[in-house]
Amino acid sequence: MPIDISNAQNIARVLTEALPYIRRFSGKTFVVKYGGNAMKGDDMIQSFARDIVLMKRVGMNPVVVHGGGPQIGGHLEKLGKKSEFIEGMRVTDGETMDVVEMMLGGLVNKAIVAAINQQGGQAVGLTGKDGGLIRAKKLTIKGQDLGQVGEVDSIDPRVVTHLEAGGFIPVIAPVGVGSEGEAYNINADLVAGKLASVLKAEKLMLLTNVMGVKDKEGNVLTGLTVPQVQALIADGTIYGGMLPKIQCALDAVNSGVKTAVIINGELDHSVLLELFTNDGIGTLIKAH
Numbered sequence: 387m388p389i390d391i392s393n394a395q396n397i398a399r400v401l402t403e404a405l406p407y408i409r410r411f412s413g414k415t416f417v418v419k420y421g422g423n424a425m426k427g428d429d430m431i432q433s434f435a436r437d438i439v440l441m442k443r444v445g446m447n448p449v450v451v452h453g454g455g456p457q458i459g460g461h462l463e464k465l466g467k468k469s470e471f472i473e474g475m476r477v478t479d480g481e482t483m484d485v486v487e488m489m490l491g492g493l494v495n496k497a498i499v500a501a502i503n504q505q506g507g508q509a510v511g512l513t514g515k516d517g518g519l520i521r522a523k524k525l526t527i528k529g530q531d532l533g534q535v536g537e538v539d540s541i542d543p544r545v546v547t548h549l550e551a552g553g554f555i556p557v558i559a560p561v562g563v564g565s566e567g568e569a570y571n572i573n574a575d576l577v578a579g580k581l582a583s584v585l586k587a588e589k590l591m592l593l594t595n596v597m598g599v600k601d602k603e604g605n606v607l608t609g610l611t612v613p614q615v616q617a618l619i620a621d622g623t624i625y626g627g628m629l630p631k632i633q634c635a636l637d638a639v640n641s642g643v644k645t646a647v648i649i650n651g652e653l654d655h656s657v658l659l660e661l662f663t664n665d666g667i668g669t670l671i672k673a674h
């Protein structure tokens with residue numbers, strides 16, 4: 387169970403434990419992926435924003451990549467459009483792409499930016515189109531055409547590093563741009579994983595709506611290595627939306643990111659509890 391920080395004794399314990407981590411993480415980059423499922427209402431977004439601002443205030447460099455799947459789905463529903471998913475990816479025709487860009491680059495991005503600024507930070511919202519951040523190419527799964535669904539072709543992180551150096555917190559929507567200037571809808575986990583690799587992040591943090599990766603009995607697995615994850619995928623224990631999440635966590639730790647962690651973003655202060663307590667929370671993924 388995560389530590390309860392609603393009483394003074396526990397807060398004191400957390401503060402004492404936190405100090406060495408604050409020193410160790412100072413100046414390091416942390417890519418935090420904020421999933422749409424963990425953004426239910428303003429209170430949850432404000433609580434997330436408070437953690438991000440605190441990270442920045444103690445000298446760390448948080449980079450936020452956000453999703454917004456449920457928010458896109460809700461708007462499509464209002465328009466009378468049904469969403470179809472193939473292996474966790476939303477089939478994206480031209481009309482859907484417009485909604486994706488409006489929701490991710492507009493409403494969702496600005497809600498997070500506003501919350502961070504309200505909590506005393508200075509956030510700047512971007513999509514992958516800004517500063518040439520995310521070059522994308524069309525993604526096909528097992529020969530099926532998913533429309534304007536993309537994967538990351540390359541990342542030019544300069545806009546992010548400039549913002550970091552200027553004291554800003556980048557907040558990135560997972561929309562990429564193709565060689566002809568066309569927009570691509572990219573799963574936010576994939577963007578977060580690639581960005582963490584390119585930025586050589588200390589940690590990739592994936593915030594979702596479950597306590598971590600669970601085994602067949604529903605117990606949260608606190609630590610996993612690459613071979614263990616592969617076995618859980620092979621026997622079907624990991625499926626659906628957890629698949630791209632775990633895959634990008636694996637890719638990140640295999641390409642130089644020290645650790646990746648899957649945690650419950652619905653939980654108050656989940657980011658701080660993961661970073662600054664000895665036990666952490668959720669599922670930690672390491673290369674070995």
Ligand SMILES: Nc1ncnc2c1ncn2[C@@H]1O[C@H](COP(=O)(O)OP(=O)(O)O)[C@@H](O)[C@H]1O
Nearest residue numbers: 421422423594595596599600623624625627628
């Ligand atoms: N082994 C597993 N452990 C935990 N969750 C799993 C597992 N396999 C599949 N899932 C599903 O993955 C979901 C998280 O992925 P997703 O809905 O795409 O989240 P997000 O929107 O935060 O990216 C969980 O809500 C759960 O239904």
Ligand SMILES: CC(=O)N[C@@H](CCC(=O)OP(=O)(O)O)C(=O)O
Nearest residue numbers: 421422453454455475476573574
């Ligand atoms: C291709 C694809 O599926 N893109 C996602 C992008 C948003 C996302 O990834 O949001 P979550 O992190 O909240 O799931 C989508 O259209 O829903």
